[in-house]
Amino acid sequence: MENYEILKAFVLGIVEGLTEFLPISSTGHLILFGHMLDFNSDDGRVFEVVIQLGAILAVCWLYRVKIIELIKGLFSSDGEARHFAKSVILAFIPAVIIGILAVDFIKQVLFSPIVVSIALIIGGLIIFWVESRKFETKTIEATKITYKQAILVGFAQCVAMIPGTSRSGATIVGGMFAGLSRKAATEFSFFLAMPTMLGAATFDLYRNADILTQDNLLNISVGFVAAFISALFVVRALVRFVEKHTLRVFGWYRIILGILLLIVL
Numbered sequence: 001m002e003n004y005e006i007l008k009a010f011v012l013g014i015v016e017g018l019t020e021f022l023p024i025s026s027t028g029h030l031i032l033f034g035h036m037l038d039f040n041s042d043d044g045r046v047f048e049v050v051i052q053l054g055a056i057l058a059v060c061w062l063y064r065v066k067i068i069e070l071i072k073g074l075f076s077s078d079g080e081a082r083h084f085a086k087s088v089i090l091a092f093i094p095a096v097i098i099g100i101l102a103v104d105f106i107k108q109v110l111f112s113p114i115v116v117s118i119a120l121i122i123g124g125l126i127i128f129w130v131e132s133r134k135f136e137t138k139t140i141e142a143t144k145i146t147y148k149q150a151i152l153v154g155f156a157q158c159v160a161m162i163p164g165t166s167r168s169g170a171t172i173v174g175g176m177f178a179g180l181s182r183k184a185a186t187e188f189s190f191f192l193a194m195p196t197m198l199g200a201a202t203f204d205l206y207r208n209a210d211i212l213t214q215d216n217l218l219n220i221s222v223g224f225v226a227a228f229i230s231a232l233f234v235v236r237a238l239v240r241f242v243e244k245h246t247l248r249v250f251g252w253y254r255i256i257l258g259i260l261l262l263i264v265l
Contacts, residue, residue, distance in 0.1 A: 005219055006218065006219060006222055008037045008039050008219075009047070009218075009219035009220070009222045009223040009226075010222050010223065010226050011033065011037065011226075012030060012033055012034065012037070012039060012047070012051065012223055012226075013051050013054065013222060013223035013224065013225065013226025013227040013230070014226045014227070014230045015029050015030060015033050016029075016030060016048070016051045016052060016054070016055055016223070016226075016227040016230075016231075017051075017054065017055050017058065017226060017227035017228065017229065017230030017231035017232075017234065018230045018231075018234055019234075020052065020055040020056075020168070020227070020231060020234075021055070021059070021168050021189075021190065021193070021231065021234055021235055021238060022166075022168060022169075022234060022238060022250065023123070023127065023166050023168050023169030023172055023173070023247060023250045023254075024120075024166060024169070024250055024253055024254055024257065025116070025119070025120055025123070025163075025164050025165065025166040025169070025254070025257075026052075026055075026166075027116060027163045027164055027166075028116045028117070028119075028120050028163075028164045028257060028258070028261060029257075030048060031113055031116055031261070031265070032257070032260070032261055032264065032265075035113075035264065035265060036264075046204075046205065046208045046216070046220065047216070047219065047220050047223060049201045049204040049205055049208070050201070050205070050220045050223065050224050051220070051223040051224050051226070051227040052197055052200075052201050052227070053197075053198070053201050053224065054223070054224035054225065054226070054227035054228040054231070055197075055227045055228065055230075055231040056193060056194060056197040056198060056201075056231075057228055058227075058228045058229075058231035058232045058235060059190050059193060059194060059231065059235055060194060061232070062232065062235055062236065063190065063191070067194075069081055070084060070085050071085075073085065080143055083143075084142070084143045084145070084191075086147070087145050087146075087147060087149075087150035087188075088150070088188075088191050088192055088194075088195065089195075090147055090150045090151055090154060091150040091151065091153050091154035091157065091188075091192050092154065092192060092195045092196060092199075093154060094151070094154040094155050094157070094158050095154065095157050095158055095161075095196050095199075096199065098158045098161065099158075099161065099200065099203075102161065103203075106161055106162075106163070110161075110162055110163055111163050112163075113261055113265035114262070114265075115162065115163055115164060116163045116164030116258075116261060117164065117258045117259075117261040117262045117265070118164070118258065119162050119163065119164030119165045119258075120164045120254045120255070120257055120258030120261065121254065121255050121258035121259065123164070123165055123166060123169055123170075123251075123254050124250075124251040124252065124253070124254030124255035124258065125251070125255070126173065126251075127169070127173065127247050127248065127250060127251035127254070128248060128251045130173050130176060130177070130247070131246045131247055131248050131251070135176055135177065135179065136179060137179060137180070137181045138179035138180075139179055139180045139181065139184050140181050140183075140184060141184055142180070142183075142184040142185075142187040142188040142191065144184075145180065145184065145188055148178075149175070149178040149179060149180060150188075152174060152177065152178040153171050153174045153175050153178060153180075153185075153188060153189075153192065154192070155174070156170045156171055156173065156174020156175075156177070157170055157171050157174065157192065157196065159174075164258075166254075167189075167193065167196070167197075168186075168189050168193070169250070169254075171185070171188070171189040171192055171193075172185045172186055172189050172242075172247070173185075173247075175188055175189065182242040182243070182246075182247070183239060183242055183243050186238060186239055186242050187239065190235065
């Protein structure tokens with residue numbers, strides 16, 4: 001039985017890593033697979049938070065050189081590095097403010113399979129609508145993003161507080177609305193994910209620290225490692241994909257998953 005629980009943790013970790021940075025909602029997938037695997041324990045919330053940290057660590061590792069350059073740039077004469085770092089901070093601020101004010105409402109009212117299913121379907125339809133329009137691409141590289149574009153992406157990220165919306169989906173689509181190329185929007189989404197997910201995960205861990213025990217530490221560790229490894233592959237593949245393809249395939253996937261969730265749950 002214990003080995004079976006470890007296997008569940010491994011599968012859910014893989015699911016988290018594969019879906020966190022794709023515009024298809026990791027929350028929706030964790031709800032679906034958690035239901036299929038009967039993974040509804042009291043420590044489930046802490047488990048989800050920690051494996052999210054595994055996924056974001058994968059991005060930090062892949063972009064470690066760029067991150068170091070940005071940090072150095074804040075204290076040097078590198079204007080581009082300072083500009084990009086400030087852009088990420090500006091985009092992060094709306095999520096901090098709205099997240100703190102609305103966190104309890106989101107957890108208690110919006111965090112349900114029905115809301116997630118509907119958000120998945122609506123998000124898929126929005127992707128089709130966005131891809132049917134011809135937006136003027138003003139910014140090709142993520143590091144060239146303007147402060148106005150960064151703020152618009154930051155507010156778009158707040159929409160993702162509705163479970164099932166997808167943080168990456170909201171920020172990529174928001175970036176395209178703001179005039180970023182798909183690649184620039186995707187890469188900026190990765191960088192914005194770092195402070196956003198680290199902050200949210202730290203806050204959640206603080207609120208749920210009493211649930212974290214030695215009994216569930218093994219499952220959480222397995223899920224963390226699985227999420228880290230699978231996310232490494234997804235992040236690299238997604239950047240290559242959006243350079244040559246539209247997001248329509250994710251739109252179809254979201255709609256199908258949303259309908260499946262409505263039927264199953």
